[in-house]
Amino acid sequence: xxxxxxxxxxxxxxxxxxxxxxxxxxxxxxxxxxxxxxxxxxxxxxxxxxxxxxxxxxxxxxxxxxxxxxxxxxxxxxxxxxxxxxxxxxxxxxxxxx
Numbered sequence: 001x002x003x004x005x006x007x008x009x010x011x012x013x014x015x016x017x018x019x020x021x022x023x024x025x026x027x028x029x030x031x032x033x034x035x036x037x038x039x040x041x042x043x044x045x046x047x048x049x050x051x052x053x054x055x056x057x058x059x060x061x062x063x064x065x066x067x068x069x070x071x072x073x074x075x076x077x078x079x080x081x082x083x084x085x086x087x088x089x090x091x092x093x094x095x096x097x098x
Contacts, residue, residue, distance in 0.1 A: 033059040036073070036094035043086050050080050058094025070095050 036055035041047045058073025070091050077087035 032094050032096045036090045039090045039093050040077075040082065040086065045080075045082060045086070050076065051082075054080070055090065055094045058091040059096075 033052075033055045036058055037047050037051065040051055040055075045051065054073045054076030057076060058069050060069040073091035073094050074087050077090060078084070082090070
């Protein structure tokens with residue numbers, strides 16, 4: 001009987017830990033995306049779906065995807081006529097460099 005409880009507790013712990021990992025990663029990415037959005041809003045840009053999409057792309061990091069995320073963010077913002085230096089700073093914030 002004691003073994004059954006141990007196994008159940010271990011399984012519950014593993015399940016809880018596995019569920020917590022994506023929440024931690026998502027929270028960090030969302031915070032970085034918000035920094036990007038707030039930076040652009042503070043610099044006078046209208047924050048709509050296009051800006052949100054660009055900042056979201058910039059918040060995805062890790063290896064080659066991190067570079068692609070920054071480039072995707074930057075190009076999305078450039079299409080929306082965000083000044084080059086503002087786009088670069090906002091995308092760096094989205095990537096977590098700020």
